[in-house]
Amino acid sequence: MTCALTGSETNLAAYWNxxxxxxxDLTGHGHTGTLAGNASVVSITGGDAVHAGCNPVEFAxxxxxxxxxxxxxxxxxxGVNLRVDASTNLLDWITLxxxxxxxxxxxxxxxxxxxxxxxxxxxxxx
Numbered sequence: 001m002t003c004a005l006t007g008s009e010t011n012l013a014a015y016w017n018x019x020x021x022x023x024x025d026l027t028g029h030g031h032t033g034t035l036a037g038n039a040s041v042v043s044i045t046g047g048d049a050v051h052a053g054c055n056p057v058e059f060a061x062x063x064x065x066x067x068x069x070x071x072x073x074x075x076x077x078x079g080v081n082l083r084v085d086a087s088t089n090l091l092d093w094i095t096l097x098x099x100x101x102x103x104x105x106x107x108x109x110x111x112x113x114x115x116x117x118x119x120x121x122x123x124x125x126x
Contacts, residue, residue, distance in 0.1 A: 057082055057123045060105060071109045074123045078104035086110065087120045098126075 007015045007026030014031035016023045023033035057076040065071050076082050082101050085093040099106045113119050 057125050059121075059123065065109065068114060069109050069111060070113050070119075070121070071107065072121065072123075073105055073107050074099075075105045076101055076123070076125050078102065080125045082106060083124050083126050084108050084110075085122050085124070087122075088116055088118060090120055093122065 005012065005015050005017070005026075007028065009015075012027050014029060015026045016033065017026060023035060025031040025033075057074060060073040060075045062070055062072050072084070074082055074084070078101065080101055082099045084096045084099065086096050087093045096110060097108060099108060110119070110121070
């Protein structure tokens with residue numbers, strides 16, 4: 001309900017997202033419509049609050065390698081890139097890496113982790 005679709009989802013009869021100001025059926029089934037009366041499409045600028053929770057990301061597992069480096073498995077929506085940030089105080093975050101996510105889960109190891117007495121991580125789908 002709150003996530004944008006691609007149009008290729010199973011059992012989807014029609015999909016109109018109105019993003020291009022038209023009512024084109026994105027499923028390819030040909031159920032294209034027309035705007036009637038005074039209807040118009042208004043573009044959203046900035047953050048899209050409707051789809052803000054669309055790309056949930058979570059740490060599926062975190063373990064330590066033999067070198068005491070954190071090895072993280074991060075899951076998220078397939079095809080949506082993931083960003084891993086780090087902080088030493090939970091206030092100031094730096095981006096460590098942007099990861100493509102073609103399979104829905106990625107792994108990341110932080111080689112700089114042992115340089116800090118403590119290090120926090122967050123993963124987001126920007």
